[in-house]
Amino acid sequence: MEGVLSYNNQEHHHQEQQQQPKIKKNKNIKLGLLLLNCLLLSVGQVGGPLLLRLYYLHGGQRKWLTSWLQTAAFPILLIPLFASWSNKSRSQSSTNSNPSSTKQKFLLNPKLFIASAILGTLIGLDSFLFALGLSYLPVSTSALLMATQLAFTSVFALLLVKQKFTPYSINSVVLLTLGSIILGLHTSGDRPVGVSNGQYFLGFFMTLGAAALLGFILPSVEFAYAKACKVITYDLVIQMQFLVSMFATLLCTIAMIINKDFQAISREAKEYGLGEAKYYMVLIGAAILMQSMLVGNLGVIFCSTSLFSGVLLALLLPVQQIFAIIFFNEKFNAEKGMSLALSFWGFASYFYGEYKQTKKNNKLIISMTTHQHQEFPNVV
Ligand SMILES: Nc1nc2[nH]cnc2c(=O)[nH]1
Numbered sequence: 001m002e003g004v005l006s007y008n009n010q011e012h013h014h015q016e017q018q019q020q021p022k023i024k025k026n027k028n029i030k031l032g033l034l035l036l037n038c039l040l041l042s043v044g045q046v047g048g049p050l051l052l053r054l055y056y057l058h059g060g061q062r063k064w065l066t067s068w069l070q071t072a073a074f075p076i077l078l079i080p081l082f083a084s085w086s087n088k089s090r091s092q093s094s095t096n097s098n099p100s101s102t103k104q105k106f107l108l109n110p111k112l113f114i115a116s117a118i119l120g121t122l123i124g125l126d127s128f129l130f131a132l133g134l135s136y137l138p139v140s141t142s143a144l145l146m147a148t149q150l151a152f153t154s155v156f157a158l159l160l161v162k163q164k165f166t167p168y169s170i171n172s173v174v175l176l177t178l179g180s181i182i183l184g185l186h187t188s189g190d191r192p193v194g195v196s197n198g199q200y201f202l203g204f205f206m207t208l209g210a211a212a213l214l215g216f217i218l219p220s221v222e223f224a225y226a227k228a229c230k231v232i233t234y235d236l237v238i239q240m241q242f243l244v245s246m247f248a249t250l251l252c253t254i255a256m257i258i259n260k261d262f263q264a265i266s267r268e269a270k271e272y273g274l275g276e277a278k279y280y281m282v283l284i285g286a287a288i289l290m291q292s293m294l295v296g297n298l299g300v301i302f303c304s305t306s307l308f309s310g311v312l313l314a315l316l317l318p319v320q321q322i323f324a325i326i327f328f329n330e331k332f333n334a335e336k337g338m339s340l341a342l343s344f345w346g347f348a349s350y351f352y353g354e355y356k357q358t359k360k361n362n363k364l365i366i367s368m369t370t371h372q373h374q375e376f377p378n379v380v
Pocket residue numbers: 045049070126127130146149210211213214293313
């Protein structure tokens with residue numbers, strides 16, 4: 001008996017040793033994916049709205065066109081999708097493994113398909129609200145209203161995915177919200193020229209609506225992943241991103257057709273302040289960057305949580321202002337500096353909380369494994 005136990009112990013130890021590098025490798029892959037998605041989200045969220053603003057600044061007026069641009073670059077997702085498919089079929093043919101699984105290219109079940117359609121329609125609507133706000137409001141007011149986005153995300157994350165809050169994450173939400181409010185409170189760049197009272201208030205409520213809607217969408221994505229009844233892989237996430245963007249683009253395309261926006265593009269290009277070629281470059285650049293933002297967003301939620309994605313978006317608000325200072329010669333003032341400092345502090349607080357939690361979880365796993373190993377040496 002003792003021999004069997006010690007044999008099983010040895011075997012268990014051997015398997016544990018074998019699994020450890022695998023677990024570590026998976027952890028590293030997930031960390032790499034998280035960093036990549038943070039980068040995609042950051043580049044898109046800073047650059048995309050700046051290019052949309054550049055479109056409005058030099059004569060662009062089409063709201064549904066700018067909404068459409070926020071998701072229309074979704075066909076570029078076919079590149080990673082085809083790369084992954086061909087990679088899989090190559091590795092399967094080389095190992096001669098189950099050929100039927102090669103056919104399983106479409107990973108979404110009906111539940112996820114419906115979720116993607118609903119989320120896509122909501123994102124299309126959010127894009128319109130966001131685009132309208134961007135055209136009627138000064139940057140400062142827009143930032144002030146966008147400050148509420150993280151609060152909305154936190155509340156919906158609590159309701160939908162039972163997000164656990166720690167003193168660090170609460171501190172982070174408060175600091176980041178405060179940072180964005182300070183950003184909005186400076187009154188220098190008030191109502192843009194040519195914007196009427198009515199348009200100003202429309203922009204105000206539309207931006208608030210966009211903040212609330214995205215605050216709802218982010219935890220809903222996490223909710224959809226959790227309720228999918230399926231293991232969520234990154235391949236599946238890209239397929240979902242493709243569908244979500246496709247449905248959002250469909251909504252905006254219908255609105256553009258009704259509004260006769262497609263016919264207006266060439267006319268607008270000819271009259272654009274920076275010239276025709278730059279007009280198209282701005283549109284294409286905005287579309288690619290906004291797609292990058294969406295892909296990064298859904299990816300960050302997959303690797304982490306919707307709350308983290310909301311925290312990152314809030315941090316990027318003052319960073320966007322810094323880039324506006326660099327590229328649009330906007331003024332830098334004390335409020336912008338203070339907002340940036342508070343946002344970095346909030347972000348650092350969130351990270352420290354996560355770091356402490358991960359350390360605690362790791363300790364718990366180690367002590368549980370050792371305990372289980374001592375109590376049930378035969379259990380692998
Ligand atoms: N609501 C909302 N929509 C967006 N679309 C692109 N960026 C944003 C954002 O920060 N908030």
